Amino acid sequence: MTQPENQNSDPIREALRQLPRVAASEDFNKRLLDRANAAEARPSITWPRLAAAAAFLALAAGAVFVAREQNQRLDYQRKRAALELRHDELRRDLAAVRERAVRSPRLYLGASPDVDLVLDLEPWMAQPVGAQPAAYTTSRP
Amino acid sequence: MSTQTALDDGTLFARARQGDAEALTCLVDRHKDALVNYLTRISGCRDRAEDAAQDTFLKLIEGSRNYVEQGQWRPYLYRIATNLVRSQQRREHRWRVLRPKFIAGNGTRAEAPQEAAVERRELGSVLAQCLQELPLKYRLPVVLRDIEDWSYAEIAESLDCKPGTVKSRIFRGREMLRQLVAPHWNGALS
Numbered sequence: 001m002t003q004p005e006n007q008n009s010d011p012i013r014e015a016l017r018q019l020p021r022v023a024a025s026e027d028f029n030k031r032l033l034d035r036a037n038a039a040e041a042r043p044s045i046t047w048p049r050l051a052a053a054a055a056f057l058a059l060a061a062g063a064v065f066v067a068r069e070q071n072q073r074l075d076y077q078r079k080r081a082a083l084e085l086r087h088d089e090l091r092r093d094l095a096a097v098r099e100r101a102v103r104s105p106r107l108y109l110g111a112s113p114d115v116d117l118v119l120d121l122e123p124w125m126a127q128p129v130g131a132q133p134a135a136y137t138t139s140r141p
Numbered sequence: 142m143s144t145q146t147a148l149d150d151g152t153l154f155a156r157a158r159q160g161d162a163e164a165l166t167c168l169v170d171r172h173k174d175a176l177v178n179y180l181t182r183i184s185g186c187r188d189r190a191e192d193a194a195q196d197t198f199l200k201l202i203e204g205s206r207n208y209v210e211q212g213q214w215r216p217y218l219y220r221i222a223t224n225l226v227r228s229q230q231r232r233e234h235r236w237r238v239l240r241p242k243f244i245a246g247n248g249t250r251a252e253a254p255q256e257a258a259v260e261r262r263e264l265g266s267v268l269a270q271c272l273q274e275l276p277l278k279y280r281l282p283v284v285l286r287d288i289e290d291w292s293y294a295e296i297a298e299s300l301d302c303k304p305g306t307v308k309s310r311i312f313r314g315r316e317m318l319r320q321l322v323a324p325h326w327n328g329a330l331s
Contacts, residue, residue: 012315012322016272016287019265022181024173025191032169032195036202 146171150214158205169198172215175289176222182284183226185273193229197222216299223281223300230277264326271321279314282307287315 025031105121145153145167153171156164173194180190180197200221208217272280281300285291286307297304 010315012268012319013287015264015268015322016283017290019182019269019288021174022178022187022190024177024194028173028177028191028195029166029169032198035195035199039199039203 151210151212154205154208154214155210157202158208165202172218173198176218179219179284179289180222180226182269182272182288183223183277183280184229185269189229193222193225196225200225213295213298216295219285219299220301227277264322267325268318268322271318271325274321275314275317279310279317282310283314283318286311 105125107119107121109117109119111117145156145164148156148164148167150168150171153164153168157168176194176197177187177190180193181187184190184193197218201218204221208214272284275283282296285296285299286293291299293304293307296307300307
């Protein structure tokens with residue numbers, strides 16, 4: 001490897017200039033023509049095809065949307081039915097509690113190991129005015 | 142054909158756009174060698190350069206409607222070629238990240254070891270190999286300026302940047318190349 005002869009200019013530049021030129025192959029034009037013809041023969045994407053593809057995509061998107069909506073509606077209906085069922089159960093339970101309370105107005109206040117503490121309100125409920133707060137029984141004028 | 146050869150590129154391309162196959166052939170003949178040389182120096186592989194040159198002409202034909210004649214036909218052609226090289230490099234980079242072992246076994250510089258050893262002793266071969274190690278943004282203007290002998294204005298037009306940027310990139314590119322070549326070069330490089 002030798003240094004380039006021209007000392008006055010940039011040796012890198014001179015060396016780059018002296019690189020051998022690479023030419024196109026003999027059959028370059030023929031191959032190019034073949035490829036150009038093949039590209040022309042290839043069916044191109046036309047507007048009707050694009051429109052058909054767009055319509056298909058829109059239909060697919062619509063179908064997915066409708067299916068999702070339907071699923072959501074069914075899910076909502078299922079939840080609503082379950083809630084209604086639960087609501088009926090609670091209503092029945094409440095009615096039963098009320099009925100029991102009317103039949104036997106006793107309050108369970110608690111218990112020790114030996115004694116259960118129960119408040120029986122039946123005597124007061126039997127009175128026509130019912131139970132009255134203690135404040136009304138004051139003896140002050 | 143003889144009447145066509147005297148015409149400038151813009152006029153020939155205008156005729157080619159109207160379906161004049163002879164004008165197109167004339168354009169291809171006029172630029173194919175320089176384009177293949179440019180792409181070989183950029184890509185480091187003659188076969189790939191030839192394919193890229195063909196792709197460039199095909200893209201030129203396909204997108205001929207987009208060209209607006211401003212006397213800058215050659216930079217326009219090379220811009221297409223450069224963009225193809227950039228896209229290819231991006232693809233290769235992604236592929237290299239994904240499959241490093243595969244790429245290592247299938248390098249683009251398919252040279253016989255003995256031939257390569259002989260050639261490596263020559264400055265031209267070393268220089269051509271070192272050129273491949275330059276980042277593309279420096280390699281492109283250096284090749285266009287120092288190998289293809291383009292003006293700064295034409296390079297700027299082709300690479301879509303300012304002439305000042307082109308000059309600084311060429312300067313930096315040569316400096317990087319100098320450092321890369323230095324270990325192989327018996328002599329001063331200042």
